[in-house]
Amino acid sequence: AQTVTQSQPEMSVQEAETVTLSCTYDTSESDYYLFWYKQPPSRQMILVIRQEAYKQQNATENRFSVNFQKAAKSFSLKISDSQLGDAAMYFCAQETSGSRLTFGEGTQLTVNP
């Protein structure tokens, strides 16, 4: 069975600073997608960034980037220049065959002004 682990239930960061959220996963598949989703208090699940496993280059979306270490099965999310609107629950997820997602437990991010 696939597992995804987020070892940081809560994180905090000062506005304009950088924070890194950790995620590890376990899979026997060779090609797969990894995702970070953001869930603000509105409850909506918002895609932040995705990474295809066979691509060596780390994905980047504006202030969000990942550090993908395939051999170590690690997929961390870096948020640069943190903004108040970044405060949310963040979920790491891995896609398995058949378009199914396995989620981590989530990391609650607080941004302090």
Add this chain to the structure above:
Amino acid sequence: NAGVTQTPKFQVLKTGQSMTLQCAQDMNHEYMSWYRQDPGMGLRLIHYSVGAGITDQGEVPNGYNVSRSTTEDFPLRLLSAAPSQTSVYFCASSETQQGAYGYTFGSGTRLTVV
């Protein structure tokens, strides 16, 4: 561009009652799935579908039924609600099997079983 629409947004049920959570998407996505979200556990897959007429069980299927008669709709049925089914339910869809374009989620249904 409605995306994925879930109804209702909130529901309170008594133990033993039945109900259907509705999910509809207008993006012609083949793949649809249902998840439940409980505190400290992330989202867990209940049932999923890879196309009309095809469904399969996920991680936590007990107590739930699904059907997929059209590409657009993927309802989730609770036959006899139990307090353990108190949760937030999300429906999601994707265009391709390998999520190259990500997954689109509905806004969720908060269900309370008393």
